[in-house]
Amino acid sequence: MRLFICQVCGSRLYFENRFCGTCHHWLGYLPDADTLTALIWPADAGDVTDVADGFWQPVSAPDRRVRFCANARYDACNWLIPADPDELAPPALCEACRFNQVVPDLGNADNLVRWRKIETAKHRLIYTLRHLDLPIPDREQDPAHGLTFKFLAARQGKPPPLTGHDEGVIVLNVEEAEDVIRERNRTALGEPYRTLLGHFRHETGHFYWNMLIRDTDRLAPCRAIFGDDRANYAVALKRHYAEGAPPDWQNNYISAYASAHPWEDFAETWAQYLHIVDTIETANAFGLRVNPPGESARLAPLARDFDPYRAGSIDEMIAMWLPLTFAMNSLARSMGQSDLYPFILSPPVIEKLGFINDLVTKRR
Template identity: 75%
Template sequence: MRLFLCQFCGARLYFENRYCESCNHWLGYLSDTDTLSALVCLDEEAGSAGLWQPLAAPDRRVRFCANALYDACNWVVPAELGNGAVLCEACRFNRIVPDLDDTTNLARFRRIELAEHWLIYTLRQLGLPIPDRLEDPAHGLEFHFLAPVPGKPKPLTGHDEGVIVLNIEEAEDAIRERNRAAMGEPYRTLSGHFRHEIGNFYWDILVRDGDKLADCRALFGDDRQDYAEALKRHYAEGAPPGWQDHYISAYATAHPWEDFAETWAQYLHIVDTIETATAFGLRVKPPGEAAGTAPLAADFDPYRAKSIEEMVAMWLPLTFAMNSLARSMGHGDLYPFILSPAVIEKLGFINDLVRRR
């Protein structure tokens, strides 16, 4: 994620900021121009539900997304679209949300919305299609954020023909860490959930419906094998010996769909983290770095990388630095994955899919 600057005072801003902590101007994200702008209120009595003037586009009038009322969104919509009850370009994919009068649900929803907005930003930067249910009633994207109901089975996070379900308990660090440890995973975050499940969504669009099945099966395996049986076998037997040579994670060994989704998530991790590093002007080249890797360049644009080799050459020294810094603070590795040649080849396939768009 890149950094932004306040148009009023020049202070540095983060993507999720609702207001500038330096000059106290309210902020709104203009998705059509990818700009986080300081705002001037044009209707003091209406407050956040009223009209606002972006300093980055003073000729425009905007309103906050309807989810701003829950302190869950800082994106704005054109004033002509409605009277403040309109959802933004990210929140419009939310079909089912929990009862937000419940304070626990509301706190979880706010964390989920941040991860969702981060995802939609990345997909837009990559130029990927994001059809909603109105554009594609059968396969368009929609999110169901479900709260557990006492006495009923817990909702399972997953994807089915464009519908992405997320158990909102995953927004709780303690619960998510417990699940991570129980399932033997090295990494589990809200962003990771979104990036994995959106990988399943794009398998449908770019592979199944994009005439790439044969190429994909040659790398990831035959997706026609029984999915339920494959998962049952995985949870009973675990990953096969030596899986690290061919897969990014143990879970990726369960089925070719999961291998693709896990690899897709890694691709988004890499793209977004490199963008963040370049936004801070980082240049990383550890001493003794292996031949074939390059220092991170401050002007490198991961969204326009022509080859995965170019991206990986910058990613490896960055992850070495990230993990070393985390260990210095007494934490585990921020990036606990190994990119084997086979995994890099799979990442290259995904990069080529994205570049075709």
């Protein structure tokens, strides 16, 4: 994730900011311009009555008029949409929130807090997918397979909703937004890492397998690397939960769960790819340069001009990535925390990451 600068006072801003703490201007993200912009209430718009419903003038594009996404009224979104000051219709959903099919009952205070956390993670996901130039059809554009989200809360007397993907529909149990519950699930499943953003990245791996692999000439090469996806999925998962991963799983997979079935291997590797791209962008945004002593010649410090969204090869990206993970984990340990990046990138895993990098970059 990149950093932003307030156009009014020059203060550093972050992607989720809605208000500049220095000059007190409201802020909004303009997706088409890829910028977080300070906002001015136009002189011809009357008194400021409702931040979420009003028409705004972006400081970065003063000839435009914009409105906040409809979910801004819940403090769940800071993205902007084009506006016609002559239109009196309620604000619409932005390019990120238009994928929502079901949200929990927001009259429940706990659900509202959970949903805000979920939206923060989801907006970061959409940002990354857009920057990778990946197609993101919604349900209007592709009624049968378009991307859509259902954020479901448990109901009395009903089984808890299961997080997962089915033909473009991604379901997320909103309880995953609770740190205690998510940590309990992580421990019970023996996972080294479990986050809301990780859930989104993993489940979109299934979505893009369907879109970019399933009915294309990439299917055979994918099977050669990840395995034959025609293996019975239900049987494979049942075996995984009963017997666990093979003892040598780290030699070939990014996670124990990835060993369950080729679909899960692809989704877990896809999530890792998005982790790497986003984190390198963030490190570069802060000007981090990591070059620890004693590394092999193939590893290189982060370069200011390195764009992880346009990596020429996975080897180039991994050479930048590994020194950064060493620093990240060492800093976490200095704070008495677990490793920020608890994964091992074996040669077969790097090959799989290379397949995904080629899949993403060459489709342009």
